[in-house]
Amino acid sequence: MDDLMTELDRRLAAADAALTADYPGDRGVRQPVHTVYVPADRYDEKTVADWGAQARTALDEHPEFVKVLDLPDDVYERVRGKLEREPIEDLRIDFEDGYGNRPDEEEDAAAIAAARIARQTPYYGLRIKSLEAPTRRRGIRTLDLFLEHLGGNRDGFVITLPKVTSVEQVEAMVYALETLEAKHDLQPLQFEIQVETPQAILGSDGTALIARMLKAGGPRVTGLHYGTYDYSASLGVAAAYQSMEHPVADHAKDVMQLAAAGTGVFVSDGSTNVLPVGDAIHDAWRLHFRLVRRSLARGIYQGWDMHPAQLPTRFAATYLFYREGFDQAALRLRAYLGDGESGYLDEPATAVALAGFVLRGIECGAIDGSEFDATGLAKLARRA
Structure with missing residues (x-):
């Protein structure tokens, strides 16, 4: 048997190494529940505070928010607290579609100004123009200027590369980053x-x-971030039917989830362009709330928000998702660890998912961390 096992180890050594390299597992960091895109010309040192204030104003002007979404009072209070404490978890300064094409001098100035005040949230960064031929030079020039003037701690900084059409563009991005790192000693x-x-x-x-x-x-x-409208339009979906829940969107996100599984790469849903403003605010809130819940149920724990009045529904849907599922998840986790019965015979993979669920709920503020040790949860969730 020793000879057999030695031979099996030899035969499978390359496959074992490839599996470890390609599927390293969880990166061990918190995934934000959303990403907020702000056009570079509208970004300043007050942006995060202003978005929080506008979101709270929307709630103050519409006290029926709780009834519109049938929210428990404790969820609403947590949402209010979140909007005071951390209205934006992940912020992207947008130099692409939200910013458009400007004279070079104008975009240069915007990149430098944004870099000097960039770090306002736990996760932050910028979306450059794509590496397609017409915008390639402008995108890298903006990134170069931003990095040159970005001071202080760069933890949580990430660059968003839009409209990727080839593996070669990803390889080119890696080369560009290596070059800029050497230039700016990063x-x-x-x-x-x-x-x-x-x-x-x-x-x-x-x-x-x-x-x-x-x-x-x-x-x-x-x-991997799904782009709702560019993708749908590319497939010929009529504007009235372009949505996060269109079948073509679900197919794309299924492929994204499959590709990212086990790699430690986060998957994010896209956005809805139906904004909660004016007389239609209730319908827009209901739609956004439902879409966020739908993404969460599909195992996609992040999405885009494009307007301050979407923040209340983002956090309301997210908090309700975790709070509704917490009691059963906690019961099953305790039973798995040998403390009582749950009525479920959970296997290790499900225990990992249960631990990840509770940990994400704690990290975003949906549930309190007093019932579980976060370190123990992270270990059970197989975070690196």
């Missing part, structure tokens, strides 16, 4: 891939390019 930079084109999902050779993009980007790639 530690390794990380980036997200925006899945906004059909080429990212299915290449001309019939393969799922997104998995190859992740391999090409290696540990520098931290996230």
